[in-house]
Amino acid sequence: MPSPSWSKERAEAIIEAHRRREGAALPILHALQEAFGYVPEDTVPLIAEALNLTRAEVHGIVTFYHDFRHAPPGRHVLKLCRAEACQSMGGDALAEAAQARLQAGWGETTGDGSLTLEPVYCLGLCACAPAAMLDGKPVGRLDAKRLAALVDGARR
Ligand code: FES
Incomplete structure (x- = not known):
């Protein structure tokens, strides 16, 4: 799922559409990521100016939340659950296997740009752990074989 290139005009329109909302920073950041696939660094000063915050404050919000990407994602995004129920059902081994297979760490994209690997903290599928998206x-009910098939299928 390729993301459109970011544009200052589009970013300013998104910021303007949300800037008067209560707690506008998060809705703006989510909308920017929805539009561009990530939160471009160049949007930080635009958000800061619109919300009368410092750039450091906006940067702090962007980096505090795991959900916000700092670079465009790959064509596919695999989120592996890293929360307790999934960890207790073999999630750590699956995470290691995924990173080794993809040669990518958390938040990184494979060298061919096909897949981005991200952590997620509970998908509400605890009864089907370990889970991914x-x-x-x-x-749900991932094991090494199913994970390999999922990853390889997405990268074709
Ligand atoms: S802990 Fe993984 S889905 Fe809930």
């Missing part, structure tokens, strides 16, 4: 589609 590929391009927004939940997948």
